[in-house]
Amino acid sequence: MKRASIKDIARIAEVSVATVSYVLNKKEGSRISETTKNKILEVAESINYIPNKIAKSLKMSKSKLIGLIVADISNDFYSNIARSIEDEAMKLGYTLLIGSCDENPEKFKKLTELFSEQQVDGMIIAPVVDSDEVINKLIKEEYPIVTIDRYLKNVSLPGVMINNSEISEYICDHLVKKDFDEIIYVGYDTELPHLLDRQDGFDKRIAKSKVSSKTILIGIHNITEEVQTKLEENLDLSKKTAIYFSSNKLGIAGLRYLIDKNISVPEQVSLVAFDETEAYYLFPTEVSFIQQPLFDMAKESVKLIDSQIDNYTPNGKRVTFHAKFMERSSVK
Amino acid sequence: MKRASIKDIARIAEVSVATVSYVLNKKEGSRISETTKNKILEVAESINYIPNKIAKSLKMSKSKLIGLIVADISNDFYSNIARSIEDEAMKLGYTLLIGSCDENPEKFKKLTELFSEQQVDGMIIAPVVDSDEVINKLIKEEYPIVTIDRYLKNVSLPGVMINNSEISEYICDHLVKKDFDEIIYVGYDTELPHLLDRQDGFDKRIAKSKVSSKTILIGIHNITEEVQTKLEENLDLSKKTAIYFSSNKLGIAGLRYLIDKNISVPEQVSLVAFDETEAYYLFPTEVSFIQQPLFDMAKESVKLIDSQIDNYTPNGKRVTFHAKFMERSSVK
DNA sequence: CTGAAAGCGCTTACAG
DNA sequence: CTGAAAGCGCTTACAG
Numbered sequence: 011m012k013r014a015s016i017k018d019i020a021r022i023a024e025v026s027v028a029t030v031s032y033v034l035n036k037k038e039g040s041r042i043s044e045t046t047k048n049k050i051l052e053v054a055e056s057i058n059y060i061p062n063k064i065a066k067s068l069k070m071s072k073s074k075l076i077g078l079i080v081a082d083i084s085n086d087f088y089s090n091i092a093r094s095i096e097d098e099a100m101k102l103g104y105t106l107l108i109g110s111c112d113e114n115p116e117k118f119k120k121l122t123e124l125f126s127e128q129q130v131d132g133m134i135i136a137p138v139v140d141s142d143e144v145i146n147k148l149i150k151e152e153y154p155i156v157t158i159d160r161y162l163k164n165v166s167l168p169g170v171m172i173n174n175s176e177i178s179e180y181i182c183d184h185l186v187k188k189d190f191d192e193i194i195y196v197g198y199d200t201e202l203p204h205l206l207d208r209q210d211g212f213d214k215r216i217a218k219s220k221v222s223s224k225t226i227l228i229g230i231h232n233i234t235e236e237v238q239t240k241l242e243e244n245l246d247l248s249k250k251t252a253i254y255f256s257s258n259k260l261g262i263a264g265l266r267y268l269i270d271k272n273i274s275v276p277e278q279v280s281l282v283a284f285d286e287t288e289a290y291y292l293f294p295t296e297v298s299f300i301q302q303p304l305f306d307m308a309k310e311s312v313k314l315i316d317s318q319i320d321n322y323t324p325n326g327k328r329v330t331f332h333a334k335f336m337e338r339s340s341v342k
Numbered sequence: 343m344k345r346a347s348i349k350d351i352a353r354i355a356e357v358s359v360a361t362v363s364y365v366l367n368k369k370e371g372s373r374i375s376e377t378t379k380n381k382i383l384e385v386a387e388s389i390n391y392i393p394n395k396i397a398k399s400l401k402m403s404k405s406k407l408i409g410l411i412v413a414d415i416s417n418d419f420y421s422n423i424a425r426s427i428e429d430e431a432m433k434l435g436y437t438l439l440i441g442s443c444d445e446n447p448e449k450f451k452k453l454t455e456l457f458s459e460q461q462v463d464g465m466i467i468a469p470v471v472d473s474d475e476v477i478n479k480l481i482k483e484e485y486p487i488v489t490i491d492r493y494l495k496n497v498s499l500p501g502v503m504i505n506n507s508e509i510s511e512y513i514c515d516h517l518v519k520k521d522f523d524e525i526i527y528v529g530y531d532t533e534l535p536h537l538l539d540r541q542d543g544f545d546k547r548i549a550k551s552k553v554s555s556k557t558i559l560i561g562i563h564n565i566t567e568e569v570q571t572k573l574e575e576n577l578d579l580s581k582k583t584a585i586y587f588s589s590n591k592l593g594i595a596g597l598r599y600l601i602d603k604n605i606s607v608p609e610q611v612s613l614v615a616f617d618e619t620e621a622y623y624l625f626p627t628e629v630s631f632i633q634q635p636l637f638d639m640a641k642e643s644v645k646l647i648d649s650q651i652d653n654y655t656p657n658g659k660r661v662t663f664h665a666k667f668m669e670r671s672s673v674k
Numbered sequence: 675c676t677g678a679a680a681g682c683g684c685t686t687a688c689a690g
Numbered sequence: 691c692t693g694a695a696a697g698c699g700c701t702t703a704c705a706g
Contacts, residue, residue: 084422
């Protein structure tokens with residue numbers, strides 16, 4: 011069905027499209043008489059007028075669209091971020107496009123192109139490995155972009171992140187002080203800087219201790235399987251051991267392994283896991299976890315992108331939030 | 343930075359914008375010489391041309407945008423659906439707008455308006471209670487809409503759903519045959535038809551049995567708390583009891599209660615839960631659950647909306663998928 | 675094989 | 691207080 015346009019209103023109300031536009035946009039300066047104003051409003055209402063934002067976007071060179079690119083929207087972590095971003099973006103009048111790139115630089119590139127073609131005013135991205143080139147290209151075009159969660163080593167971009175290294179160091183310190191025989195770090199075999207930071211923080215603290223440690227690195231595919239086989243190989247229950255899972259997915263896979271093997275927490279092994287997820291709450295022992303201030307991060311990312319859209323500045327600021335260690339009963 | 347347009351290409355390549363448009367769109371019929379074609383392609387490449395889909399949308403009255411409205415994108419169930427929809431939509435050249443309405447008809451309305459203004463070609467929606475009016479308005483405009491997961495009682499809309507009543511009846515039957523003293527249905531205090539169907543299916547089967555039953559209905563807010571207090575009131579461990587949680591959120595809340603109370607499954611109580619969620623995998627006992635074919639549903643919903651966009655038909659078809667009972671060890 | 679022109683639905687500087 | 695007109699970046703029927 012053909013939608014009503016400003017032209018239809020103008021025709022019916024017997025005024026010009028300019029006048030209709032002025033009235034509909036409630037411009038302060040425009041001095042339209044109450045009579046015509048009311049007539050226009052009535053007609054708009056009666057023919058069920060819905061403004062065509064695409065036409066407006068074209069004219070204004072502003073789409074009021076924001077693109078969000080994450081690794082996978084079905085991951086708890088990102089869907090929670092997406093939800094908060096959605097709410098904040100909406101408050102500022104933006105609508106959200108969402109895309110998942112599965113850690114795949116090709117898909118990532120595709121999404122940036124797609125969003126760019128759809129004329130999003132800006133993008134909030136969690137960049138993947140090997141996305142530097144694509145992003146540099148966007149930066150050269152002065153496309154407003156902010157990062158969330160992740161950041162790039164060789165590209166300076168405004169964004170929000172947490173104190174990955176510090177919090178990891180803190181967790182390690184916490185464990186070191188508990189006098190474990192061995193502490194196992196479970197991380198990803200990746201080049202993503204924020205994850206390397208977590209590993210570095212851990213390494214830094216462990217190096218200063220006398221505690222024996224192991225680092226298990228997992229590929230991003232087949233997480234569940236790989237975590238299980240590698241824990242099988244590395245977990246020595248004769249030692250007093252603590253395991254530090256550096257992401258929610260690793261944590262879930264690890265916890266599942268412990269359940270399967272009937273290993274009790276914290277009696278036989280202690281553990282800490284990164285991120286917060288409903289799943290942790292169903293584990294028989296309350297899981298000590300590291301909580302990222304997702305809501306605040308999301309809110310700040312929207313604030314940043316909005317200000318970049320409003321007034322682009324190269325090398326915009328990077329905001330670091332503090333993750334919080336939520337101590338529960340999974341560490342003895 | 344000003345983006346390059348077709349006009350820039352035309353100017354540099356010394357051809358008309360029409361010719362550029364033809365080349366860029368690789369139209370079969372258009373017989374442009376290889377020479378000019380190559381020149382145009384080269385220029386486009388060199389000035390980093392990105393097509394403006396908004397201009398194209400305006401001209402074509404097709405935005406290649408699809409809106410998805412769910413209750414909450416941070417809910418596992420919906421984020422999984424969203425992910426599959428995203429992938430399928432992308433394959434057909436659509437980009438996805440996502441909105442969460444929190445079961446709030448006002449927000450739902452707002453989202454439909456927003457999406458409508460953004461000229462989405464169609465919407466995939468999980469309608470909320472009291473959204474009939476808004477939806478009827480959209481139907482009157484012949485706006486392509488398909489439902490997913492949910493449906494409306496008094497409004498006929500194409501969409502995908504599962505056999506809620508049947509599967510519930512089946513689950514109840516399964517439990518009845520196991521000779522429990524009491525079976526507790528945990529559901530929502532709601533008017534959402536698909537949830538009432540689950541309840542009806544259960545009731546239908548239980549009525550034909552001699553098993554004692556209880557129905558616990560929970561408000562959509564404070565789920566965790568309410569599930570716990572109501573289970574506390576209603577669960578009588580002296581009886582051989584089975585609990586049927588009719589959604590993932592209810593299941594998670596219920597499982598948490600059982601953990602807190604140290605009630606072992608299936609020794610002291612048996613249970614079945616609707617939907618699939620990572621969380622179930624961390625429960626000490628493997629949870630028997632009802633799996634919805636989310637991927638197939640998502641895929642079909644995209645297929646339906648695409649065909650509605652292509653060729654609008656009132657009273658489009660409703661596709662019912664079959665949920666699957668995944669029997670694990672939580673029922674004795 | 676290629677181009678001039680109209681038009682999609684808006685906004686806004688300018689004129690009156 | 692109101693309107694005519696230009697223009698945002700495209701597509702396409704038509705003409706040549």
